[in-house]
Amino acid sequence: MADVSSDDYYKVLGVSRTADEKQLKKAYRKLALKYHPDKNPSPEAEEAFKKVSEAYDVLSDKDKRAGYDRFGRQGVGMADAGMDPGGGMGGGMPHGFHASHMDAQRANDIFNSFFAAGGEDPFASLFGGMG
Numbered sequence: 696m697a698d699v700s701s702d703d704y705y706k707v708l709g710v711s712r713t714a715d716e717k718q719l720k721k722a723y724r725k726l727a728l729k730y731h732p733d734k735n736p737s738p739e740a741e742e743a744f745k746k747v748s749e750a751y752d753v754l755s756d757k758d759k760r761a762g763y764d765r766f767g768r769q770g771v772g773m774a775d776a777g778m779d780p781g782g783g784m785g786g787g788m789p790h791g792f793h794a795s796h797m798d799a800q801r802a803n804d805i806f807n808s809f810f811a812a813g814g815e816d817p818f819a820s821l822f823g824g825m826g
């Protein structure tokens with residue numbers, strides 16, 4: 696079961712650590728539709744949507760996921776910087792190296808690339824084009 700209040704990306708999406716790409720996509724799709732601010736008026740929806748998008752962004756990327764699995768959120772920053780999170784690090788991570796948080800625009804970009812293939816309204820099939 697998904698727990699968007701968690702700091703663990705796997706728990707946010709409600710998937711196991713061995714989840715494959717298909718399982719990740721299915722979990723992301725369900726949660727993104729549930730928390731998208733355009734469809735969920737709850738004040739917490741936007742933050743939950745960003746968190747779900749950030750979790751999917753990390754876990755669906757092989758390098759970011761490897762870094763996250765090994766070092767947590769700091770490992771994601773390593774992958775973003777082009778460092779090998781799976782390689783030997785000797786003395787640990789550089790000071791001040793932190794994973795960036797998902798902003799609303801990036802979360803929306805992930806959502807749109809995932810759902811809006813061909814310029815279609817991603818909610819049309821769910822809500823019968825009501826609007």
